[in-house]
Amino acid sequence: MPAQRLWLLWRVGVFLAALTPLLVWGWQVAVNAAGPEPGRYLLLNIGIGALWMLLLTLSLTPLTKLTRWKGFALIRRQLGLWTLAYATLHMASYALFILGLDWSLLASELVKRPYIIVGTLALIGLAVLGATSNRWAMRRLGKRWKPLHRLSYPILGLVLLHFFWVVRADLSEWVMYAVLAALIMATRLPPVARSLPRLRYRFSRT
């Protein structure tokens, strides 16, 4: 099979893998296996899913540096857009299933609750990145594209803050994600970033 075809297969495979959790959760709701509050079940699972997508997206650059495998770079835009899709569905679940599409309540909650404000800011940030992820926008933005897309770093911070404010009694799960996020961000510190290719060199020789 020509290489082009293989890369296409890889990208389609990633697409299906990213879609699978949504199908599984949807199926659970459809067969009444999601508990007495299926809306909240979707809200929480999709929210955690969005965080996973963001962490995966942000680990692609360090992984590329570490392995030089082209495949990681090929799915970066796709996973970024999946992050936006999950975050949008998370917000939609809140509006639909928790607030019952009460627009006036939504409007007042959006300005009253700090954790919702922070989550909404993160979603707006993701939407900006999504809208400027196409080739046309990349060409138009030129050198400014990269600094703009570094917005994903503060967005990760906002998402963790949003999550932190929701936690009530036990921080274990949050701490796990915060540590993961810290590790991924640490690979961007200049000294660490410089040493990643060297690490790869050492691995390839042994």
Place this chain on the structure above:
Amino acid sequence: MLIKIAKPSDLRESDVTPESIYLSRRRFMGGVAGLGAGLAISGSVRANADYSDVPEGNAPAWLKEKISATEWKAVTPRDPEKDSLTPFDDASGYNNFYEFGSGKTDPARRAGSLKTEPWSVVVDGEVNNGGRFSLEDIARPSQFEERIYRLRCVEAWSMVIPWLGMPLAEVIKRAEPTSKANYVRFETLVDPEQMPGQRSSFSLIDWPYVEGLRMDEAMHPLTLLAMGMYGRELPNQNGAPLRLVVPWKYGFKSIKSIVRISLVEEQPVNSWQLIAPNEYGFYANVNPQVDHPRWSQATERRLPNSLFRPNTMDTLMFNGYADDVAELYAGLDLRTNY
């Protein structure tokens, strides 16, 4: 001066059987029952036909007997149409009990490790008749009642649950509170081996879980000490073997798996107030006009619901029990005393 003459039935602390002797007696009785009497008491006689689809529990014989003598439907909702019973599977499969984890399904999955038999409760503090009592001793003098109450969680969801138990007032009266008893303080079991949530290093709760009531709240006839629900004993995840039910307050006030009831002079600091005093107060009366800082309390989602039928309804003042309890708070600013 009040001269108190002890009734023959009054118990002093010295009358309380030491636990070791009590337990050996229990073991002996258990053995006897197993020989044949079990057929008569612990057979498959359903306590109440309404709950024929509720899985039978594993209650000790004395509790089964107690439950079968319950005064059924002693308190029922005014509008049974709107407040129809939540299915047992939902009430027992979806709740908060942080001793077993912070997820809503953690308690049902993990509470099997809780050993509820034998169980004893310490009654102490400002009382003349304190001590350590077995569960059976606490239940014996009282008539069990079935109380169908709305349960409003502070997280804005609600259920309707048929509890079995006795008024807390009866138990407190038996302990003979002194004139200094202004509040009642409750404690949940601490045992990290049985309660995995207590093993977490990142728990924000300082165990034991503590709750408290003002004396008049504790003595109010609606306040229930429950040992069962849905015609059977409490499932572990719902706070077996002994829990509080205060229907006009948010659910977290209704402390589970109680091991200590203390009558005290000063207002106790309850666990949630300790964690987030700006979000959770001592009173925690259901109040649609006072929002939780993170969400509105004006409405609630009655569970089970479905995706496009969130079952949202207006939350009622004092969870609909205002006629019974509003007078307890006359003159109290409920906005600052949330």
